[in-house]
Amino acid sequence: MDRFRRFLVSDHAAGWAFILPSVILIAVFGIAPIVWGLILSFQKAGLISPEREWVGLDNYTRIASDPKVRQAAINTVYYTILFVPTSILAALFIAQALNRKIAFVRFYRLAVFIPVVTSTIATGIMFLWLFDRNFGLANWLLGKVGLGPFGFFEDPDQAMIALVLMTVWGWLGFDTIIYLAALQGVPQELTEAAAIDGAGRLSSFWRVTWPMLGPATLLLVVWSTISAIQLFDEVFFVTKGGPLGRTSVVVFYVYRLAFEQGLGALSLAGYAAAIAYVLFLVILALTLVQFWLGSRVIHYRS
Amino acid sequence: MAGVAFDAVTKVYPGPVVAVERLTLEVADGEFLILVGPSGCGKSTALRMVAGLERISAGTITIGDRIVNDVPPKDRDVAMVFQNYALYPHMTVEKNLAFGLRRRRTPREEVRRRVGEIASMLGLDDLLGRRPGQLSGGQRQRVAMGRAIVREPDVFLLDEPLSNLDAKLRVEMRAELKRLQDRVGVTTIYVTHDQVEAMTLGERIAVLSDGILQQVGSPQDVYDHPANVFVAGFIGSPPMNLLRGTATGGRVVAGDLELEDAHVADGDVVVGIRPEALHPANGGHPGPGLAVRVDVVEPLGDEVLVHGSVEASGADARRRVLDATLLADAVSDRGTVRLRLPPRERPSPGSTLHLTVAPEEVHLFDDATGLAVRRR
Amino acid sequence: MVERPRRRLLPFDPWHLFLAPLAVVMLLPMVWMVVTSLETEAQTFHFPPILWPGTLRFGNYVTVLRESAFGTWFWNTTVVTVTIVLSNLVLCTLAAYAFARIRFLGRGVIYFLLLATLMVPIQVVLIPTFLIVKELRLLDHLGALIVPHVASVFGIFMLTQFFRTLPIELEEAARIDGASRLSILLRIVVPLSLPALATLAVIQFMWTWNEFLWPLVTILTNQGAFTLQLGLATFQGSHQTQWHFVAAANIMSMLPMLILFLVAQRYFVRGIATQGLKG
Numbered sequence: 001m002d003r004f005r006r007f008l009v010s011d012h013a014a015g016w017a018f019i020l021p022s023v024i025l026i027a028v029f030g031i032a033p034i035v036w037g038l039i040l041s042f043q044k045a046g047l048i049s050p051e052r053e054w055v056g057l058d059n060y061t062r063i064a065s066d067p068k069v070r071q072a073a074i075n076t077v078y079y080t081i082l083f084v085p086t087s088i089l090a091a092l093f094i095a096q097a098l099n100r101k102i103a104f105v106r107f108y109r110l111a112v113f114i115p116v117v118t119s120t121i122a123t124g125i126m127f128l129w130l131f132d133r134n135f136g137l138a139n140w141l142l143g144k145v146g147l148g149p150f151g152f153f154e155d156p157d158q159a160m161i162a163l164v165l166m167t168v169w170g171w172l173g174f175d176t177i178i179y180l181a182a183l184q185g186v187p188q189e190l191t192e193a194a195a196i197d198g199a200g201r202l203s204s205f206w207r208v209t210w211p212m213l214g215p216a217t218l219l220l221v222v223w224s225t226i227s228a229i230q231l232f233d234e235v236f237f238v239t240k241g242g243p244l245g246r247t248s249v250v251v252f253y254v255y256r257l258a259f260e261q262g263l264g265a266l267s268l269a270g271y272a273a274a275i276a277y278v279l280f281l282v283i284l285a286l287t288l289v290q291f292w293l294g295s296r297v298i299h300y301r302s
Numbered sequence: 303m304a305g306v307a308f309d310a311v312t313k314v315y316p317g318p319v320v321a322v323e324r325l326t327l328e329v330a331d332g333e334f335l336i337l338v339g340p341s342g343c344g345k346s347t348a349l350r351m352v353a354g355l356e357r358i359s360a361g362t363i364t365i366g367d368r369i370v371n372d373v374p375p376k377d378r379d380v381a382m383v384f385q386n387y388a389l390y391p392h393m394t395v396e397k398n399l400a401f402g403l404r405r406r407r408t409p410r411e412e413v414r415r416r417v418g419e420i421a422s423m424l425g426l427d428d429l430l431g432r433r434p435g436q437l438s439g440g441q442r443q444r445v446a447m448g449r450a451i452v453r454e455p456d457v458f459l460l461d462e463p464l465s466n467l468d469a470k471l472r473v474e475m476r477a478e479l480k481r482l483q484d485r486v487g488v489t490t491i492y493v494t495h496d497q498v499e500a501m502t503l504g505e506r507i508a509v510l511s512d513g514i515l516q517q518v519g520s521p522q523d524v525y526d527h528p529a530n531v532f533v534a535g536f537i538g539s540p541p542m543n544l545l546r547g548t549a550t551g552g553r554v555v556a557g558d559l560e561l562e563d564a565h566v567a568d569g570d571v572v573v574g575i576r577p578e579a580l581h582p583a584n585g586g587h588p589g590p591g592l593a594v595r596v597d598v599v600e601p602l603g604d605e606v607l608v609h610g611s612v613e614a615s616g617a618d619a620r621r622r623v624l625d626a627t628l629l630a631d632a633v634s635d636r637g638t639v640r641l642r643l644p645p646r647e648r649p650s651p652g653s654t655l656h657l658t659v660a661p662e663e664v665h666l667f668d669d670a671t672g673l674a675v676r677r678r
Numbered sequence: 679m680v681e682r683p684r685r686r687l688l689p690f691d692p693w694h695l696f697l698a699p700l701a702v703v704m705l706l707p708m709v710w711m712v713v714t715s716l717e718t719e720a721q722t723f724h725f726p727p728i729l730w731p732g733t734l735r736f737g738n739y740v741t742v743l744r745e746s747a748f749g750t751w752f753w754n755t756t757v758v759t760v761t762i763v764l765s766n767l768v769l770c771t772l773a774a775y776a777f778a779r780i781r782f783l784g785r786g787v788i789y790f791l792l793l794a795t796l797m798v799p800i801q802v803v804l805i806p807t808f809l810i811v812k813e814l815r816l817l818d819h820l821g822a823l824i825v826p827h828v829a830s831v832f833g834i835f836m837l838t839q840f841f842r843t844l845p846i847e848l849e850e851a852a853r854i855d856g857a858s859r860l861s862i863l864l865r866i867v868v869p870l871s872l873p874a875l876a877t878l879a880v881i882q883f884m885w886t887w888n889e890f891l892w893p894l895v896t897i898l899t900n901q902g903a904f905t906l907q908l909g910l911a912t913f914q915g916s917h918q919t920q921w922h923f924v925a926a927a928n929i930m931s932m933l934p935m936l937i938l939f940l941v942a943q944r945y946f947v948r949g950i951a952t953q954g955l956k957g
Contacts, residue, residue, distance in 0.1 A: 014859045015782025022773040022829035023788060029826040030795040033806035040806060047808065094700065102691045111701035113947065117935040118708075119888035121907045125914055125928045126707035129714065129921055137710055140726050169704070174950055181951040230799050233890045237911055251801045258805050259895060269805050276801040283799055355850050376856040388847035392869045401865075402855035453855070 041274035046267035059274035072253040080228040082164045091175030099183045116173035120233035127166040156246045182216035214298035304366030304456040305331040311361035321347040323513040334490045336504035344513035345493045381450035382459040387442050389434040396430040402453045420452045440471050458490040509533050531672040534574045543639045545614040547573045557614025559592045570669035572617045579663035580641040583656040594655045606643040611636040715925035722921045738926040751909030758823045759886040766882050769829040774837030775863050792831050822896035840874040880942050881949040906931050
């Protein structure tokens, strides 16, 4: 009895008491789904119906021969390749522009950061209106310099690019904040020493500042890639995967399979789960490669 | 009010690193004991084990008449003053003082009374409404003391409470502490690396090195009769002069110093002489002679400190006692010797002083073990 | 900044030539929305676009509020968001304190498992979580939006990192003074952690307020449980060419986040910057 009492007041009991509510909830809604998702991917399953049929690797082999998956994968890669470098390079340039003591800098920073808090739907509406073919401000402004009019979201060849523009606008603030924080962490003595050593502005940036931004850049590359691959809201709301399926990305296709087609008689939840898992593995592999490459290139501060 | 007893207490960290090794020590009820030693000797660890902030790897610690190994800090009725004071930065001085009492559900009236008393005793009345960030170092130190005293604990634990104060303040606070201790009279364990503090404050001092207790005794006792080379070299400022010598047939020779009737076994010895024990020859202190070549002369105002070298080689007392390789290497061919002279004497560097030392002021230590050799 | 001597061609810093247009580009979509929301339908269809409508028609806003369930959507989102933020603050603080300061059996393993869930992307857990919520009979209710998010791993991670930076002597002193673990947490640690808690609250608020995919998936037929984003999307769908109304609805939906941002900018920036440090 005394041992029990000692346990009750011990650190072990206290620790578990503190974490228990969170751990239970996360176990149910965070960990269990991961496992269940894997199990689902080996089944033919319906969302509303309780039917479950074990099909082994059938779902996975089906992925390889599904043209829609291929299309979705291509679209996703296309989007990612456009989105990641654009947003990061733009953020880098803007961050170092904002890292100065000039008039109105606080206003400029505000203007750059604020789009971060707008929701994907709000942003989608704003850009649907801006990019409206007939009445949108964009075509009007572009017309003034002799360009356009463009179809933007309605043009199969332009839709993805329009999506990139929209999402870069939304994420720029996030990337810039991170770069700005990193830039402010570069000790002034380093750039001063470079200046004394005769380095010009550009060369000073390239040789002194840029290497110190390695960790931040790696983080942004990894983070941006992961979010680019998981693009969904904008596609669902703005382009609905079109026109002509040119913006149907993988997560959108998964959603379609599971929640639009799968709600009916067809039981595609398992297949969707399989696609999701393959995507997960791709992301994992990509991330590891990026970190590995990053560690080869980055010199961490001593 | 309770005594504290360490019984073969050991603390091992993963590594393995032995921070405290089989410490056995008794602190009597109401006694002021100082744990002193160089950094890393285990004194803070020992203190923290009494507080309950570190788990005991082996052995037992007893407070009063109960073993407290598994008793959490809050149930041990001890109070601690941290080196950095650890005052709650978001609370006023008053709330800081009251915190412990409130946690123990002391009635408000009593809390107010006791906090008021302590505040007066320590001169904090005007500061009760301020936050720690608005106080000076000395004031913060007093608040930290107050927070401990107001709890009226069985045991006080102080972890280098004066080390963050400037020299002048430290001297003032030392006296203040002594006054407080006399007044309050609670069992106190005080940790410091400053042997001057140890000598002036403690009723008894316990010297530690590398986790092992070297010697326990009254300050004067430890000063006059160091039990081993480490204690001899650690206690006393400037430190005891230590030279290497050889004993043959009851006669000890160290350089040009010769000591008869040493009553010590043949072999290598370490000869220890305190700076104040060296007097100019023909100064009325007959005894074995030593020639010192003067290197540096430091006039200190009340005395002159002379650093010189002698023919005998010096001995390094800093290594751990009971380590077989202790004293294996001579520090130099000529040992460094320090001595004190009256304030107006200025021997010139390079000159040679001829000094004598009374035989009973010469300490002898076994070279292999470092332990003192009793010659009576 | 290194000061370099150079000839001044312009009376102001040349960077303004870049930053000013940039600011315009970043703010344009919102400003244009505001303008559109104050126009009549006819004005919206005018091409070239009317840049300033002359009279301001706030009536659009009134119409949107009256003719749609905007009020309900707003209320639902508020309930969900506030509940989640509060529960996060409580549960994540408790858990993070334990991970940071209490040595208990299994601490390392559990913490690692929790962090591992952060690596898993949303589409993997989407379907199974849906099924779990369905089993718990929460579908089509606000409960489906609240319960899965009551505790967030991100919150636990962020607070654990932060608690570790507090000086441990304060907690040791409190332990000796007789405070229990909970007392230490509430009286010592939390008061010293207000900036970190504010940051968590603000970030979690933003994520929950703006969330779209999860409500889309779990609120199927019960229009009374629509969140703001869901409602906004349907509103745009049903009023496709009535841009003056859509704009008004959009502006109203963005206002709370914009205001929160202006008021608590510091915490947003800090929240995002510390995510960067996490790596």
